Amino acid sequence: MLRPRDTPTRECTSLNGLWRFAVDTAGTGRADGWWHRTLPGRREAPVPASYNDLFPDAAVHDHVGDVWYQRAIRVPRRWEGLRIVLRLDSATHRAMVWVDDTEVAAHEGGYTPFEADLTDVVEPGAEHRVTVVVDNTLSWQSIPPGYVEPTPDGPHQRYFHDFFNYAGLHRSVWLYTTPRTYISDVTVVTRLTGSTGIVDYRVEAAGGEGGDVRVVLRDADGVEVARATGGTGELAVEDVRLWRPGEGYLHHLHAELWTTGEEPTDSYTLPVGVRTVAVEGNRFLINAEPFYFTGFGKHEDGPVRGKGHDDAFMVHDFALMEWLGANSFRTSHYPYAEEVLEYADRHGIVVIGETAAVGLNAEVGTTLTGTVFTTFSENTVNTATQQAHLRAIQEMIARDKNHPSVVIWSIANEPESTTPSSRSYFEPLVDQARQLDPSRPVAFTNFMSATPDVDVISDLFDILLLNRYYGWYKNLGDLAAAERNLEAELRAWTRKHDKPIIMTEYGADTLMGLHGVMPAPWTEEYQADLLAMYHRVFDRVEAVVGEHIWSFADFATAPGLLRVDGNKKGVFTRDRRPKSSAWRLRERWRKHR
Ligand code: GCB
Secondary structure: OOOOOOEOOEOEEEOOEEEEEEEOOOOOOOOOOHHHOOOOOOOEEEEOOOOOOOOOOHHHHOOOOEEEEEEEEEOOHHHOOOEEEEEEOOOEOEEEEEEOOEEEEEEEOOOOOEEEEOOOOOOOOOEEEEEEEEEOOOOOOOOOOEEEEEEOOEEEEEEOOOOOOOOEOOOOEEEEEEOOOEEEEEEEEEEEEOOEEEEEEEEEEEOOOOOEEEEEEEOOOOOEEEEEEOOEEEEEEOOOOOOEOOEOOOEEEEEEEEOOOOOOOEEEEEEEOOOOEEEEOOEEEEOOEEOOEEEEEOOOOEOOOEOOOOHHHHHHHHHHHHHHOOOEEEOOOOOOOHHHHHHHHHHOOEEEEEOOOEOOOHHHHHHHHOOOOOOEOOOOEOHHHHHHHHHHHHHHHHHHOOOOOEEEEEEEEOOOOOOHHHHHHHHHHHHHHHHHOOOOOEEEEEOOOOOOOOOOOHHHOOOEEEEOOEOOOEOOOOHHHHHHHHHHHHHHHHHHOOOOEEEEEOOOOEOOOOOOOOOOOEOHHHHHHHHHHHHHHHHHOOOEEEEEEEOOEOEOOOOEOOEOOOEOOOOEOOOOOEOOHHHHHHHHHHHHO
């Protein structure tokens, strides 16, 4: 699915800003047809933002079910004869959309975009009412999963992941045009033969009889470096300037669809980074050179806006990562806003893209909710969940396949991975992911109790992503034991699999301003010492090709005995102030560059 852009044949308008907003406390909005008229009440909510923290009202913060957004749109008269599309970059977790009285779209999956073709529904020159109902409910068949517990005070949402269930319209909403016959998708895969870069491309068209495709590849200065005709083909660039970590050099692919006449019917421009990614033995290669990941598991999370995309926070987060010398991050635990990946493309930041499949694990679920259950069963994670998971993988790859920054697909975070049912659940998903994108390694992040002696799925994957908490959930306060156990486990992995290892989570909750001379958990010193201990071990184990600390910044969670105003494993506080460990990291990571 192509990101909306202004091109010579397309126009794009943002629908961001204040929308009318109503919380459907009684759950009657759908039956009463709220889309037929102005929403009840006087509330307004900004888009993009989570709605949960906007109002000092627990009923809004903890609402389970539908909320409604509404605004007027005016379609310019000059759009007569064009295809008119409404696009929501995300609606968490599922939504239905109406224009005036007509339903135009429905989508499930809170972190990927969806569109509605409004061509036959709107009239150029006229004003229309757009209404969106967003449902934040998580069920056993949603990704991520959860369940709603009925209580005398109303429904309570329970879930098996450690971040607050923020909801709403978290990302931009667009109204845009294409011609009626249009370029519907572009796919690029890049490779290298010697110093020649090859861009294999595919341009797909829809809405007409087809036509001729012409593509031109230009370098960052706009100089043409290759051209081709046809819907698929390859573009060769001699002495190509590569996209590299730390240097996000981008070419641009200009695709044109010609049906008649002297002008292209449609045109679309896609940034392209020429680079290769490969796993060879226990090395991870970018452009045939070993790459070592330094950085974080992150969250899209901040005060007031929750998970709403914010360009200021985005730029600031990237600047702080640069200040530390971090070269990469994981989009834990869901695909991030496309603005984030585009920024990473331009700046040469390496990304592990992750689906929202987090919490498929009874061991984690029971710790977080107190409910004992079996992960994979007819009543819990079942074939319908697996289908939803597959759609989440498909939608992530469809959206993000062209980003040079994305080098690994993580298809789940800490699922159960020690039982025969986990193997039969994951086998088809891994196959599908590989078919959808044979050019990137496929992985999942492994939960701490799924040690190499009991894990039964890692052989299906290309690379090992491990989340480990020695010194925190195990060996709390005893970094010497933690160091021994961590090293022993890493060596056990290397004996079992000849695959690279990235430690995708390790860390300690740390209260900013708490200090101590003893190695006491929660102090800033303990966090710094724990991280330094992990780094000593990584330097001794050859197969370790990356270190992603959990987490970049403190973030909001559901209430929990271990959560003091959220998860405090950030190297930065939630408002992005550095804890002591930041300076130690800076020393280490700036040397790695
Ligand atoms: C994990 C999860 C992450 C949690 C973290 C923690 O293993 O992947 O989502 O926030 O542990 O701090 O417990």
